[in-house]
Amino acid sequence: MNLHLFGINHKTSDVSERERFIIDESAHIFLENYLKDKFQESLGSFFGLSTCNRTEFYFIADDKIVNDVFNSIKHALDINNMPDSHFYFFNRKDAFIHMCKVASGIDSQVIGEQEIFGQFKDAYKNADDLNLIRSDLRLYVDKTIEISKRIRTSTKIGINPLSVSGLALNLVRKIFENPEDQNILIVGGGEMAKSIIESLYKSGIRNINAINRSIKTINITESFNVMSMPLSSSQKYLEEADIVIASATTSLPIIGKGALESALRARKNKPILLIDLAVPRNIEPEVKSLEQVYLFSIDDIEKITKDNFGERVAEAEKASNLIVQEVQIANTEIINKIKKRNLKKDLEELINLLSEDDISLLKKNVLNNIDLDTFFIKKAKEKGISKAIEGIQDFNKSSVKEIIKGLINNA
Numbered sequence: 129m130n131l132h133l134f135g136i137n138h139k140t141s142d143v144s145e146r147e148r149f150i151i152d153e154s155a156h157i158f159l160e161n162y163l164k165d166k167f168q169e170s171l172g173s174f175f176g177l178s179t180c181n182r183t184e185f186y187f188i189a190d191d192k193i194v195n196d197v198f199n200s201i202k203h204a205l206d207i208n209n210m211p212d213s214h215f216y217f218f219n220r221k222d223a224f225i226h227m228c229k230v231a232s233g234i235d236s237q238v239i240g241e242q243e244i245f246g247q248f249k250d251a252y253k254n255a256d257d258l259n260l261i262r263s264d265l266r267l268y269v270d271k272t273i274e275i276s277k278r279i280r281t282s283t284k285i286g287i288n289p290l291s292v293s294g295l296a297l298n299l300v301r302k303i304f305e306n307p308e309d310q311n312i313l314i315v316g317g318g319e320m321a322k323s324i325i326e327s328l329y330k331s332g333i334r335n336i337n338a339i340n341r342s343i344k345t346i347n348i349t350e351s352f353n354v355m356s357m358p359l360s361s362s363q364k365y366l367e368e369a370d371i372v373i374a375s376a377t378t379s380l381p382i383i384g385k386g387a388l389e390s391a392l393r394a395r396k397n398k399p400i401l402l403i404d405l406a407v408p409r410n411i412e413p414e415v416k417s418l419e420q421v422y423l424f425s426i427d428d429i430e431k432i433t434k435d436n437f438g439e440r441v442a443e444a445e446k447a448s449n450l451i452v453q454e455v456q457i458a459n460t461e462i463i464n465k466i467k468k469r470n471l472k473k474d475l476e477e478l479i480n481l482l483s484e485d486d487i488s489l490l491k492k493n494v495l496n497n498i499d500l501d502t503f504f505i506k507k508a509k510e511k512g513i514s515k516a517i518e519g520i521q522d523f524n525k526s527s528v529k530e531i532i533k534g535l536i537n538n539a
Contacts, residue, residue, distance in 0.1 A: 188262070313365050
């Protein structure tokens, strides 16, 4: 089995497609049962990553079932009508390289953005908590996290680190001469919402309200916090807001065209800026048709703000080259670990089938000059499992001897 991935991102699809292909916790649980029934032992472990810029599916599987896995997931998540050409596919070492580029931020819509690293780790941890991660995939992801940390400290990819929340603030600054005088409404209460409020606070903006599915306190400093109010109070806060920044995790829009029409009447048609950072979107796209409403999606704001773009591109190229070098070494290490683990499993299976005389012979001669290759290959043929230990010749005799010594001591 090998590492594979497929996905869509800001380069291959727009936000209207990305919001349809989401792998959240419920999708993970559903896919575990669905894929296990369909592929059984041909599919090892998997997890999905969904952010505002991308959704990717990482998995360990036999090469021959990769297309079947892809088509099965399209069917299971009801995205069959999304063109295959909008997806990208990577296998083996190329998949490993791509994972590192994603986690380090050099494949992001905002090159070098800092939030993706945490999102990647959270997606992995959530899948691990659901017992979806097994040893092969764990080796690749742990090494991806290690390499990504090293890339961000050894290059300037994160110079003056931008984030999606930082982009929203940049847009606000471009449109409003004195943003600190505006009333701002945050939709959501998660990490992204907190990051947005922190960016606004550091910029000197204090007129901030928030709505969320539940009431919670979002602490920014010891002396400043924002209490998120329930969604039922959204109309009141819409009427007061000059700027709305939305980042809630939800499958359906929270703010609709009708609500904004009512808010505009109450505001006497005073203009309102809407920034929707969520995927799936929090604000109905139809509101764009309203006069005095200015709606920007995650795809729009990246085109407008290009801070340090040239320097980031240069550092991204440098980081990409370093990743290729790091992966070359790490990939060999991982493959050898997997081969050694599989050989140990195969030898253990074979030893359990040996007679007491064979075990005694091994215990007497394992430290001497017995030809272990010949002995085990002969015994494997006798037991009808010779294919299982073909990997014995991939390791030197001393390594194989150490494995066997540990096994026969427990036999």
